[in-house]
Amino acid sequence: MFKSKHLIAIIAAVLACLTSCVGGSTADSVEGAEVIGMKYARLLTLQEGEGFVLAEIKNPWDTTKILHRYLLVPKGHEKELPEHLPTGDIVSIPLTHSVFSGSVHVSLIDKLGAYKSVCGVCDLNFMNLPKVHKDAAKGIIKDCGSSLSPNIEKIIDTAPDAILLSPYEDSGSYGKLGKLGIPLIECADYMETHPLGGAEWMRFYGMLFGKQTEADSLFAEIEKDYNQLKGLVKGKKRPTVVTEKKYGSAWYVAGGNSTVGQMLADAGADYIFKGETASGALPYSPEVVFDKAQQAQIWLIKYNQAEAMSYPLLAKEWTNYARMSAFKNKNIYTCDLGKTMYYEETPFQPNLLLRDYIKIFHPEVLKDYSMRYYKCLE
Incomplete structure (x- = not known):
């Protein structure tokens, strides 16, 4: 050395x-x-x-x-x-x-x-x-x-x-x-x-x-693993994606140049806020995000609460959630932070999270893979 x-x-x-x-x-x-x-x-x-x-x-x-x-x-x-x-x-x-x-x-x-x-x-x-x-x-x-x-x-x-x-x-x-x-x-x-x-x-x-x-x-x-995974979805049709949900009076969304924004792109997704050049999280009014995200095909939510996430719970939290396409089509994927090692693992092993993302956006690419952090909301 x-x-x-x-x-x-x-x-x-x-x-x-x-x-x-x-x-x-x-x-x-x-x-x-x-x-x-x-x-x-x-x-x-x-x-x-x-x-x-x-x-x-x-x-x-x-x-x-x-x-x-x-x-x-x-x-x-x-x-x-x-x-x-x-x-x-x-x-x-x-x-x-x-x-x-x-x-x-x-x-x-x-x-x-x-x-x-x-x-x-x-x-x-x-x-x-x-x-x-x-x-x-x-x-x-x-x-x-x-x-x-x-x-x-x-x-x-x-x-x-x-x-x-x-x-x-x-x-x-x-x-x-x-x-x-x-x-x-x-x-x-x-x-x-x-x-x-x-x-x-x-x-x-x-x-x-x-x-x-x-x-x-x-x-x-x-x-090596990250770049190989990224290559698996090159040229594939990109589903539109929205992330997270509102907290209080704000809905925080990751900028297009953030780690999350870039990883969503690498996973073959069309992130609806990709045009926002910020490298961090941006607070928007929930109504603004709803207008932009209402037709998004896939919705990703991380949460940390005692009660498990569910469709009825989301609808009760804010009625507009039930009007979103991803909600109607049962295409919401959640990550329970209290039961996964999301924050302990993904910052230094982004390939693990990328694998989950690809499974969600392009399930045919990783047919035999079981997700590590996310699961389809039932």
């Missing part, structure tokens, strides 16, 4: 100057470093230098700026670094005792074979990971409270070597959490727009946890 075993010793004072470059507007170019190619990710760049890897994350909300820079250095070699290093937070790798703010990265690290590195989690109650709940009950994994307001004392007691969290716009320095002197790994993978873009970040996480070979291999498998 690292180019040279013969590293130049530098004094601790130089190390102290290596601070994070949050909010910077220019990318550091490392002389003699080799760029590690990323095919789909647009927010993450990796450069392999002499005794370190520079990981640079663009600000998703202003890509002319840098969200964070990290220098990944093998443990025990932190003082043996070349001179004239780029700025960045030093992260001693492999990480072996880390806190995670969400289930998706715990699930990934488990799949890569580094589950024992998980020492604490936030939002435990929202994690659909039985193994984590079992270890939390035993005290092996610490419950560090809410990701929005973590238990600082519990995190200090846990003494992690890093905290993995999802950044949000204008998150700044994370208050007390940012003052603990613990590396904060800002997991902006969820802001990538290509379905394989976020998944490709597993190569970075593999480096962090000493599972680079496993991560590279897994991503190659996912990429």
Whole structure:
């Protein structure tokens, strides 16, 4: 992973100057470093230098700026670094005792074979990971409270070597959490727009946890499967599709350039909001979406509630639902988030979700496949 075993010793004072470059507007170019190619990710760049890897994350909300820079250095070699290093937070790798703010990265690290590195989690109650709940009950994994307001004392007691969290716009320095002197790994993978873009970040996480070979291999498998599936529906007639339903006074729809929008296109669907160029979710009035979606052939809904979704329940929730073609033709497909691993698996394994989509839109292509997340509403 690292180019040279013969590293130049530098004094601790130089190390102290290596601070994070949050909010910077220019990318550091490392002389003699080799760029590690990323095919789909647009927010993450990796450069392999002499005794370190520079990981640079663009600000998703202003890509002319840098969200964070990290220098990944093998443990025990932190003082043996070349001179004239780029700025960045030093992260001693492999990480072996880390806190995670969400289930998706715990699930990934488990799949890569580094589950024992998980020492604490936030939002435990929202994690659909039985193994984590079992270890939390035993005290092996610490419950560090809410990701929005973590238990600082519990995190200090846990003494992690890093905290993995999802950044949000204008998150700044994370208050007390940012003052603990613990590396904060800002997991902006969820802001990538290509379905394989976020998944490709597993190569970075593999480096962090000493599972680079496993991560590279897994991503190659996912990429191959995704593109092969995409090819199965090339040239086929595309059914029109609408997603989700209203919540309160708004109906949130994914933009055409979002991960969902692109995946629907890759699955051979004609997404009714494909013309919206946004890369995130857009709030519309329910009436506007209804007018546009009334004739859509297929309707996809994700939900998380105690009562199972049903046609009578939908009609009771909003009478206009019963006027939609997908409702009348019994062509609604639902994903129960409380009973599936949708959020734990699909961000880093989009091929699994793509397979479900293709089964829904073009069932003749995958005749013997049973869906993993969605089911036809009865």
